[in-house]
Amino acid sequence: MTAIDIRAGDVTLRYETDADGRLRQIGFRPVAADGAGVERASFPPEAFPLAYPAWGEETGATPALRVLNHDGRAGCYLTLDGYERNEAGHRITLTDELAALEVTLCLRTWAEEQVIEQWTEIRHHQPGPVTVGEVAAAAPVVYAPDPWLTRYAGDWASEWLPVTGQLPLGACAVESFGAVRPHLQAAPFFLLAPDGRAAETEGSVLAGALAWGGGVRLAFGRRARQPDLVRLWCGANPAMGGYRLDPGVLFTTPRMIWAWSDEGGRPLTHRLHRWVRTHAVRDGQRIRATVFNTWEAAGFDFDQARLTAMMADAADLGAELFLLDDGWFGTEFPRDDDDAGLGDWQPDPAKLPDGIVGLTGAAGRHGLRFGLWIEPEMVNPSSQLYGEHPGWVTGEPGRPRREERNQLVLDLCQPDVRAFVTGVVDFVLTGNPGVSYLKWDANRDIFEPGSSALAAGRQSNLWIDTVLARWQVMAEIAAGSPDTEMMLCASGGGRTDLGTLRWFHEVWLSDNTDAVARLKMQWEASRFLPPQVIGAHVTRWGDQDLAFACAVAMSARFGFDLDPATLDHTERLACQRAAAIYREVRDLVQLGDMFRLIAPDAGRAALGFADTGRRRYVVFGYQLADAGPSGPTGTGGPASTACPVAGVRPDSAYRVRELSLAGDDRDHGVLAGSSLLTEGLAWPLTAARTAAIWLLEAED
């Protein structure tokens, strides 16, 4: 019997082979609870589930792997063939000798963050291609006597909607499609609490995230025969078609990221934030600038004079970077609306007579950095690009082109198209050295599959190959412009995943910037993503109170997206104060440890951010619904009187300042850490959509 222990800090994933050499998964938990509820010693390996069951190996469950072999056989029988361990991680190789198929389970561990990365590689040596039907990045079994799943549904402007419930018997799957902006439909993240609902500081939770920029399937199966075991299936969505794989060619699945906690959600947040900053995002230790964007402020309706006037205002508000969104390009087909110009990346001379250089110069004179919006993977039929290269788009010959937002998807499987997209970015950056930030957008899915770069029998490879081709382009661009910061956007949060993020600095979480809706989205997304990665702008969406909107945006990567000409005196002051206060506390928000103090489900919410020494701590309190004498209206909850501040040092004394967006800061004196922990800060808010910000600084 061979035993393999994968350890990441306290977390252990243990495998053993059975008498036939088949790999069984013995446990997947923090060590203290390893094999919880199972008397390991009394069971032989055969009693445990297969680690990575292929089609035909296990009945009644979705197989981790299903390959249609070259000779037409569909079954598979995998036994352990080798195990290697080095600094790069663990490689467990299983083979099916009869099928000349090799499956390697790859795992990388991060002890400090207690994170495991897991993926699978396949290669075969059959006389011709095989079709890979299902191939999970990971398919572990979790011992879960009372499993509760939180997954995230969504759509445009309603991303990150948490759906929490007890896992029923049978199968439950989270799926997304389309390959371009799948995460609008379902964020590729989940939380599984195996022993009943977990709280912020109590209970066991497994966090999972699939680092994949295409369609995703995260499935959870629980059989009546063994209701305590949940079999997971995490990987690229196989519903999009089998992948034709040639002999000797390596197929690598996306990576699955795992993090466990036996003390509730908070340690998971801290671990994942550290891991993402260090391993999943560009320049994760760098403070992000305060952005002023033009989309909600101006849409397509601007010219050089309006933009330069806005720059003066943006600088006056306290922004540091001016981001010109959609609408700046198109000569023969000016981009005055979303129906023309996409693909033609020359500045529109009617709007911008001095080009982008004229704008970067003006921004510099206002002390602002300058950023540009691009959507380089798309084309409007009304464009020079489409006129010259009608064959560069995805689709099947003979079928009508179907547009969404008046645009078509460029086919990145074609090498010329990849070169064009890389060239767009190169052209924009080389021609305009003053551009130091790009917002990369993508506003439709692929729903007319087909690539002229793929042979007739390989059209279904598109769903994987297009994502890999896009990543190749993004990787080249990131390597070629290491100093350019990049925001990832796809109709809002359609590309929020830990795989694509590695070439970007942040995501645009949603086009929905209503402060209450946004607070809830940020609350959920920040379980996995550190706040400096979550772009949050103050807008006029929903004609909302701007001070409240500022306070919400300040708990992520703060910025503005509104027309300054519409600000009255009070609003302008609130925006200026917000930018100034944010500058004072953003090291805590962007790089500190986050504490969820009051969950936003009973009319109010509070969040805190502390430095690692817990000497400086900022608390954001939000009143979401009017608080009547007996609590927030409509919630029936208790009256809100205090906000305990988890995470302060009990033996320190903190000076407490309330930082006001109206300009009347208040000093609340010095409070003992022990009292802040238990009694907390007095809650000053009663009216809906109001906020308070406190800065706590240790005196000793």
Ligand code: DGJ
């Ligand atoms: C969709 C994005 O989510 C918006 O922020 C904006 O950039 C528009 N596209 C521009 O077309």
